[in-house]
Amino acid sequence: MLEIRALQIKRGARTLHYDLQVAQGEIIALQGVSGVGKSTLLEAIAGFVAPETGHLSWEDADLTHTPPEQRPVAMLFQDYNLFEHLTVMANLKLGVEAAMQYEIPRQARVLGIADQLDKLPGRLSGGQRQRAALLRTMLRPEPLILLDEPFSELDAETRRLATEWTKTIAERFGKTLLMVTHQSEDVSRLAHRAIHLNEADTDHA
Numbered sequence: 490m491l492e493i494r495a496l497q498i499k500r501g502a503r504t505l506h507y508d509l510q511v512a513q514g515e516i517i518a519l520q521g522v523s524g525v526g527k528s529t530l531l532e533a534i535a536g537f538v539a540p541e542t543g544h545l546s547w548e549d550a551d552l553t554h555t556p557p558e559q560r561p562v563a564m565l566f567q568d569y570n571l572f573e574h575l576t577v578m579a580n581l582k583l584g585v586e587a588a589m590q591y592e593i594p595r596q597a598r599v600l601g602i603a604d605q606l607d608k609l610p611g612r613l614s615g616g617q618r619q620r621a622a623l624l625r626t627m628l629r630p631e632p633l634i635l636l637d638e639p640f641s642e643l644d645a646e647t648r649r650l651a652t653e654w655t656k657t658i659a660e661r662f663g664k665t666l667l668m669v670t671h672q673s674e675d676v677s678r679l680a681h682r683a684i685h686l687n688e689a690d691t692d693h694a
Contacts, residue, residue: 490510490511490512490513490547490548490549491509491510491511491534491545491546491547491633491665491667492509492510492511492544492545492546492547493507493508493509493510493530493534493543493544493545494508494543494544494545495508495542495543495544496508496533496540496542496543496544496545497540497541497542497543498526498529498533498538498539498540498541499541500526500529504541505526505529505530507526507530507533507543509684511665511667512665513548513632513663513665514660514663514664514665515665515666515681515682516656516659516665516666516668516679516680516681517666517667517668517680517681517682517683517684518668518669518670518675518676518679518680518682518683518684519531519667519668519669519670519683519684519686520669520670520671520676520683520684520685520686521685521686521687522687522688525686525687525688526686527637527669527686528567528637528669530667530686531564531635531637531667531669533545534552534560534562534633534635534667535557535560535562535564535635536552536555536556536557536560536562537557539554540553547560547561547633560631560633561631561632561633562631562633562634562635563584563626563629563631563633563634563635564626564634564635564636564637565622565623565626565634565635565636565637565639566637567637567638567641569610569618569619569621569622570622571610571618571621571622572610573609573610573611574609575609575610576606576607576608576609577602577605577606577607577608577609577610577613577621578593578606578607580610580621580625581593581597581606581621581624581625581628583625584625584629584630585625585628585629585630586630589628589630592628593606593624593628594606596624596627596628596654596658597621597624599650599654600620600623600624600650600651600654601620601647601650602617602620602621602624605617605621614642615642616642616643616644616647618642619639619640619641619642619643620643620647620651623636623639623651623655627655627658627659627664628658632663632664632665633664633665633666633667634659634664634665634666634667635666635667635668636655636666636667636668636669637668637669638669638670638671639651639655639668639670640652640670640672640675648672648674648675649674649678652674652675652678652679653678653679655679656678656679668680
């Protein structure tokens with residue numbers, strides 16, 4: 490279980506407050522107006538933002554002050570984290586265990602990017618880059634997956650395919666997943682439940 494208790498994070502003049510529990514294997518959609526702290530919550534879980542106070546744990550292990558590289562977390566940022574000097578295939582292999590790398594061509598075909606594997610990321614469209622980064626994140630060994638607007642560059646049909654694929658992979662490999670999205674279709678297709686963050690959880694200095 491992911492447990493966040495009385496977590497407070499400073500963002501400029503604002504203090505954001507978080508309390509939530511996510512069961513192992515759950516798929517959660519984080520929703521709320523822009524600026525309410527959805528992406529900040531993912532960054533805090535990943536260890537890139539330090540809390541002022543509070544407690545964050547995974548499977549009863551305290552992660553509150555654990556460095557990012559030691560957390561059981563894989564995160565897809567909005568800028569996709571692709572290395573421009575490496576081919577798409579080389580990017581996809583980064584962080585993916587050798588025993589899982591056989592999945593890459595197969596899953597790339599499902600996502601419609603199999604013909605892009607030998608190219609550099611700079612030659613891909615925004616939607617292709619997004620799918621490549623999503624594929625790498627979902628195949629990583631970490632049990633806790635964080636996705637920040639993972640389908641924002643995709644057209645309606647590709648978005649439907651990608652959300653259904655993400656749910657299939659998450660359930661197949663027992664991932665716990667938190668996703669920031671503004672789209673109700675993403676919630677209905679992918680999430681087990683939604684958590685709504687609101688301004689009531691924010692203090693202004």
